[in-house]
Amino acid sequence: CLPANQERFANGKLATVQFHPSAQVVMTAGHDRSVSLFQVKNFNLCYVDGVRNPRIQSIYLESFPIYKACFSVDGEQVIATGTHHKMFFVYDMMSGSIIPIQKVRGVEERFLRSFEISPDGSFMLVTGTSGYLHLLSMKTKELISTMKVNGRCTASAFTPDSSKIYSYSKEGEVFIWDVRSRKCLHKFEDEGSLEGKCIAVSKNNQYVACGSASGVVNLYTTDVCLKENHPKPVKAIMNLVTSATCVTFNPTTEILAVASRETDEAVKLV
Secondary structure: OOOOOOOOOOOOOEEEEEEOOOOOEEEEEEOOOEEEEEEOOOHHHHHHHOOOOOEEEEEEOOOOOEEEEEEOOOOOEEEEEEOOOOOEEEEEOOOOEEEEEOOOOOOOOOOOOOEEEOOOOOEEEEEOOOOEEEEEEOOOOOEEEEEEOOOOEEEEEEOOOOOEEEEEEOOOEEEEEEOOOOOEEEEEEOOOOOOEEEEEEOOOOOEEEEEEOOOOEEEEEHHHHOOOOOOOOOEEEOOOOOOOOEEEEOOOOOOEEEEOOOOOOOEEEO
16 A cells, blocks of 8 residues: 555654544644645555545644644544643644644643543543643543542543543552542552553453553453452563563454564554
């Protein structure tokens, strides 16, 4: 296949590549301060007659190197956070407008970088410093509540029904939160983790994967995670030799992708 972004290669590091939830569109965003949308042609057509992947649109955010960008669940918005900014941008694709969210009332953070959007499209969870997690309404972008883990939070993931949040701390502990009450239901230690890096919950809510700085990715069943303080992983994946910085399940929970951005081609499919 041809490069998805061949009609506009980025001038800097790409921070995000994401497929649109319903359309044949892929988004790229990164340190060159731009978000670009490309139409993804049918793979067979690409192969047979070399059809290009035309660029639909690019937006430029001045003085705003992008840390992360993400489609909303309905695919109508793109949320983008910066590398060193307390504000973030909302790009409304229906109206074509770029809306700066200068400050979220009640959120006192120097930078807003990492965030997750709930599968039902209702919430945006922003990871703050000093263990704070800020739950925002996707509709109004206003603060609903703030939670706090012991230590520093490095990654979070919603369950598929958006009822719970798994938050992974730098100290290797995982906190499970109830979204409705914002109370901590349980916490457990990720076996052998010296520093937590990334976490994912499978689409069928059967598994939780925790990736650590040592490169080890532990796979747990969710029922054990909710009951035990020191659960045993059903599998410890040790194929990465550098820090595990990304874990994600495929939609049918048959494949787990584990990856490290610290070395080239460090992507494994389990």
